[in-house]
Amino acid sequence: MKYRTLFLAIFAFISVSSGALAADALKSSQNLDSVKQKIQVSLGMQVSAIGDSPVPGLLQVQTDKGLFYTSEDGKYLLQARIFNLDEGMRNETENALTQMRLDGVDKFKDSAIEYKADKEKYVVNIFTDITCGYCRKLHNQMDEYNDLGITVRYLAFPRAGLNSKPYQDMVSVWCADNPQKALDEAKGGENVAKLSCSNQVAEQYNFGQSVGVNGTPNIILPNGSVVPGYQPPLQLLQAIQDAS
Numbered sequence: 725m726k727y728r729t730l731f732l733a734i735f736a737f738i739s740v741s742s743g744a745l746a747a748d749a750l751k752s753s754q755n756l757d758s759v760k761q762k763i764q765v766s767l768g769m770q771v772s773a774i775g776d777s778p779v780p781g782l783l784q785v786q787t788d789k790g791l792f793y794t795s796e797d798g799k800y801l802l803q804a805r806i807f808n809l810d811e812g813m814r815n816e817t818e819n820a821l822t823q824m825r826l827d828g829v830d831k832f833k834d835s836a837i838e839y840k841a842d843k844e845k846y847v848v849n850i851f852t853d854i855t856c857g858y859c860r861k862l863h864n865q866m867d868e869y870n871d872l873g874i875t876v877r878y879l880a881f882p883r884a885g886l887n888s889k890p891y892q893d894m895v896s897v898w899c900a901d902n903p904q905k906a907l908d909e910a911k912g913g914e915n916v917a918k919l920s921c922s923n924q925v926a927e928q929y930n931f932g933q934s935v936g937v938n939g940t941p942n943i944i945l946p947n948g949s950v951v952p953g954y955q956p957p958l959q960l961l962q963a964i965q966d967a968s
Contacts, residue, residue: 755796756783758798762798763798769787770788771787777793778806778816779806784820786820786934818949825948828931829944832879836878836928837877837898839869839904840875841873847877848875848946848964849944851880851943852941853940854897855890862955868957872957878907879928881929881932882894886926893916896918897910898923898925899920899923939953941953
């Protein structure tokens with residue numbers, strides 16, 4: 725009899741505990757939804773992910789305009805870098821952005837315009853704009869990058885925004901029968917024949933904004949870290965090797 729009583733007491737405790745945990749989880753989910761909605765309505769930013777941050781009391785918010793942190797009630801919004809002093813000043817924000825970049829370039833690997841090295845050792849993803857002078861300089865040295873074993877995958881980042889002629893021209897390039905040839909010509913200053921099709925130019929641009937891209941060229945290295953601006957072939961190779 726006493727064992728039956730003990731069993732019933734344990735079962736009751738587990739049931740109450742499970743109910744409390746479920747209630748806490750529901751409350752937490754409702755709070756996240758509330759904060760997400762507040763950010764989207766108040767700031768016009770689209771929130772793709774929200775959850776715990778490395779700092780207790782703060783939430784980490786991934787948006788189409790970058791990575792932010794908020795107080796748990798959504799009252800305060802922070803744009804900051806979080807460093808972990810106990811782990812040798814590890815940049816927790818950069819770690820989060822690195823994973824976001826790697827996930828993004830994997831998503832767009834089939835819609836990037838690729839210049840593949842014959843003896844590929846490394847793959848870099850480069851946000852580019854056809855009107856950007858340094859983007860053209862980098863492109864003119866494509867054979868040198870490829871000779872070093874570096875495959876280049878271009879992602880579109882029309883700096884003037886999605887309601888601009890460069891954006892329309894980049895859509896035309898991505899929609900061409902031979903996107904490589906069309907991109908070569910566009911970066912060479914030739915007129916771009918107007919074309920349209922189902923494409924991911926806008927999505928690539930929005931992805932760039934979400935991981936902090938604000939200029940071109942912007943180079944994502946194989947490990948997800950970033951090198952902003954033009955890099956000569958040997959200098960880029962060294963950056964890749966240093967980051968490996």
